[in-house]
Structures are given as structure tokens and as C-alpha cells.
Amino acid sequence: MRSLIIPIFIMTVSTVKAQHGKAVTEKKTFSRTTAITQVIHADPSIVWSLLTNANDFARWNSTVVSIVGEIKQGNKIELVSSLDSTRTFKLKILEFQPNEKLVWGDALGKRIYTLTNQGKNTLFTMSERIGGPMFPLFAGKIPSFDASFQQFTNDLKAEAETIAQTK
Amino acid sequence: MTIEEFTTEFESIRPQLKSFVLRMTASVQDTEDVIQDVWIKATNSLTTFRADSSLKTWVFSIAGNLVIDMLRKQKRWPEEVTDICKEAAMQNPAHFQEAMAIVQTSEYAKFEIKEHIAFCFLCIAKSLPIEQHLCLLLKEIHDFKIKEIAVILKTTAPLVKYHLHTGRQKMIELFHGRCALINKEGVCHQCTEINGIFNPGQSAEEAKQKLKMVKESEKGDKQHLFDLRMEVLQEIDPFSSSAHELQLHHLEHNRRVMNKYLENNSE
Numbered sequence: 175m176r177s178l179i180i181p182i183f184i185m186t187v188s189t190v191k192a193q194h195g196k197a198v199t200e201k202k203t204f205s206r207t208t209a210i211t212q213v214i215h216a217d218p219s220i221v222w223s224l225l226t227n228a229n230d231f232a233r234w235n236s237t238v239v240s241i242v243g244e245i246k247q248g249n250k251i252e253l254v255s256s257l258d259s260t261r262t263f264k265l266k267i268l269e270f271q272p273n274e275k276l277v278w279g280d281a282l283g284k285r286i287y288t289l290t291n292q293g294k295n296t297l298f299t300m301s302e303r304i305g306g307p308m309f310p311l312f313a314g315k316i317p318s319f320d321a322s323f324q325q326f327t328n329d330l331k332a333e334a335e336t337i338a339q340t341k
Numbered sequence: 342m343t344i345e346e347f348t349t350e351f352e353s354i355r356p357q358l359k360s361f362v363l364r365m366t367a368s369v370q371d372t373e374d375v376i377q378d379v380w381i382k383a384t385n386s387l388t389t390f391r392a393d394s395s396l397k398t399w400v401f402s403i404a405g406n407l408v409i410d411m412l413r414k415q416k417r418w419p420e421e422v423t424d425i426c427k428e429a430a431m432q433n434p435a436h437f438q439e440a441m442a443i444v445q446t447s448e449y450a451k452f453e454i455k456e457h458i459a460f461c462f463l464c465i466a467k468s469l470p471i472e473q474h475l476c477l478l479l480k481e482i483h484d485f486k487i488k489e490i491a492v493i494l495k496t497t498a499p500l501v502k503y504h505l506h507t508g509r510q511k512m513i514e515l516f517h518g519r520c521a522l523i524n525k526e527g528v529c530h531q532c533t534e535i536n537g538i539f540n541p542g543q544s545a546e547e548a549k550q551k552l553k554m555v556k557e558s559e560k561g562d563k564q565h566l567f568d569l570r571m572e573v574l575q576e577i578d579p580f581s582s583s584a585h586e587l588q589l590h591h592l593e594h595n596r597r598v599m600n601k602y603l604e605n606n607s608e
């Protein structure tokens with residue numbers, strides 16, 4: 175019975191409207207979705223490189239303690255977040271479209287990054303949906319992602335724009 | 342361009358090219374092989390040179406691609422390369438005897454701390470991913486522009502900026518954590534230790550204070566200190582510096598130690 179229910183909830187499409195530079199969270203009974211969007215004054219290839227170089231992630235991103243593994247289609251990575259540095263999230267790279275879209279996740283949720291080329295700039299969007307039939311039981315124990323999403327986006331913007339200004 | 346004209350130009354570029362290839366490969370033999378291959382490839386395809394870029398950029402592009410092909414088959418050196426090699430040297434009295442013989446017989450064995458600064462960077466930079474290593478050397482040592490490096494590596498300017506920035510940041514943090522010349526908490530004193538061996542009558546403190554990098558270390562500006570480190574590297578040519586015979590002997594030792602280390606630590 176459980177195996178039939180889980181896919182139904184995971185396939186639910188997020189309708190959260192991300193705002194520029196501000197994280198927005200939509201809560202439902204069986205899921206929670208947080209999203210943010212930001213214009214980054216840098217080429218998408220720079221943003222993409224920052225998002226897919228696991229070894230270098232913690233240097234510029236204050237929300238990440240470490241990522242072990244190679245961020246490539248189908249690979250598994252182990253991520254430790256500053257939200258709870260005692261836990262290691264084992265995630266699979268579900269989509270890997272260079273300079274456009276990166277998705278990683280596990281049974282409970284998916285993190286989606288999209289990059290849209292806007293000439294010399296990149297429109298960056300990040301969203302994460304967590305949920306499932308048991309979600310109401312542990313929802314209260316999961317901290318808000320809002321501050322972490324904003325920090326992640328600020329760090330990414332700052333680092334990518336610093337790189338873009340290299341002479 | 343005729344072969345004769347190319348030869349004249351190539352000879353003027355050769356010292357820089359050799360220095361660049363050695364800093365990538367850490368092997369005199371591999372450097373000689375690459376330079377020879379660059380010459381052959383360049384002369385065979387001289388008619389394809391369109392002067393869209395300078396001849397120097399074109400020649401470095403050929404060399405860069407040969408180096409990439411070579412290094413992709415090899416493992417990167419570990420960040421703690423100098424610790425591992427020091428340990429190996431301490432257990433190898435013959436290495437010091439050979440070095441002392443070079444000091445006594447060669448006019449190119451006048452050790453100075455800045456020689457070791459350049460040597461240390463050469464070794465530790467081999468822990469970087471190839472693209473970061475190449476971009477760093479081409480920009481910081483050989484003064485190529487971002488667009489020229491993009492031509493050399495057959496990539497885009499934004500990606501050159503990315504590799505350059507990440508490589509630079511990595512090296513800044515590595516040296517800040519290790520190098521006692523710029524950080525009192527730094528764990529590595531090898532340059533002053535070696536200075537004590539080859540210049541026993543000299544005060545290491547006085548020798549250190551001659552370096553701008555050391556003088557300005559109190560200010561704690563990591564980016565500026567890295568720029569000063571790069572100035573030392575620009576000044577020291579590994580094939581013609583006043584201690585190059587001693588340093589190349591030392592490099593060959595480290596290369597052999599690293600080959601063995603990587604072989605023993607392969608998965």
C-alpha cells in the first residue's frame with residue numbers, strides 16, 4: 175500500500191511562486207515547498223560550474239558544510255547542511271542538463287535548480303519540495319528553509335558575480 | 342610565415358614555454374618531450390596559423406593541449422606533497438649528499454628562500470584540477486589575458502574566469518593554512534629549514550625580511566599576499582634561476598617520491 179501512495183505525492187507539481195531574492199514557502203497537509211529566484215549578473219556557465227563542483231561548494235556556500243561525491247547524472251552524493259550538521263543526506267542526481275537544470279533528491283523530496291540565460295545575466299531559481307504520506311507526522315520537526323534558501327542564493331550571487339568581474 | 346621566421350619567434354618564446362610546461366608536469370624529461378612535440382606540431386601546421394591570435398598564444402595552445410593529454414592520464418599530487426617529500430628526503434641521505442655536491446660544483450646552486458617559494462608553489466599547484474592549474478599559470482605567471490587563455494584552452498572566457506578564481510582561492514587558502522612566511526600559525530617552515538642547510542652562516546630571519554611577501558604579511562590581506570607570491574614566481578625561471586640546478590635535482594626527487602606515493606595509494 176505504501177509503495178502505491180508515495181509516488182502520487184511525489185508527482186504533485188509545485189505551484190509556489192518564487193520571488194526575487196526572497197524565499198517563499200507553501201505548506202500543504204502532505205508537503206511543503208520552498209522556492210526563491212534571483213537575477214545573477216554572470217554567465218550561466220559560471221553559475222552552473224559553482225553548482226556542480228562538489229569539492230568547492232563549502233568554500234563559497236555558507237549553508238553547506240560538505241558535499242562528497244561527483245555531481246553528475248545518476249551519481250549519488252552525500253550532503254551535510256549547516257541547517258543540521260549532524261545529518262548526512264544521501265541524494266541522487268536525478269537531472270543534469272548543463273547550464274540549464276540540476277535536480278537532486280531522495281525519497282522525501284527534490285531540490286530543483288534552473289538557470290535561464292538572459293544575455294549576460296542568469297535567472298536563477300531554486301525550489302525544494304518535501305512530502306509524502308507520513309509528512310504530517312514529522313513536518314513540525316523540519317526547520318524552515320527560508321533563511322537558508324536566501325543565504326544560499328546570496329552566496330551564489332556574490333560568488334558568481336565576483337568571478338564574472340575577474341579581469 | 343616561413344619556417345625560418347617561425348623558428349626565430351619560437352626560440353624567443355621557448356624559455357617561457359619550457360617554464361610553463363615544467364610547472365605543469367614537474368618533469369624535465371616530459372618538458373623536453375612536450376617542447377619537441379610542440380615544435381613538430383607547429384611546423385607541420387604552420388599554414389593553418391591565421392594570426393587571429395598571436396603566435397605566442399598559438400604555440401601555448403599547442404603546448405597546453407599536449408600537457409592536458411599527458412596529465413589526464415596521471416593522478417594529481419596531494420596537497421600535502423611537500424610534507425610527504427620532506428619525510429622521504431629525511432630518510433634518504435644520498436639525496437642530501439647529491440645536493441651538497443651540486444652546491445659545491447655548480448654555479449647555479451645559490452639557494453635563496455625565494456627559490457623555494459617558487460619550488461613549493463610548483464609542487465603544491467599540482468594538486469589543482471588541470472584547468473585551474475593551467476589558467477592560474479597562464480594568467481598569473483605568463484600574463485595572458487582571459488580571452489587569450491580561452492583560445493589556448495579552447496573554452497569560453499566565463500569558464501576561464503571560473504577556473505582562475507577557484508584555483509586562486511584554493512591556493513590562497515592552502516598557503517594561508519600552511520606557510521609560516523605569511524602566517525605565524527603556519528605549519529610549514531621548509532624554506533627556512535633548507536636555507537639553514539645551504540646557507541648556514543645566514544640569519545633566516547634577515548633572509549625572510551628581504552621578501553616583500555613576508556614584510557606585508559602583518560596586514561593579513563590574503564589576495565595581496567598571493568599576488569606577491571606570484572611576483573616571486575615571475576622572477577624565478579626554473580631553468581635559469583641562480584639555484585636552478587639544485588632546484589631541478591630537488592624536483593626530480595619529489596617527482597619520484599610522488600610517483601611511488603600515487604602508485605602505492607591507487608585504489
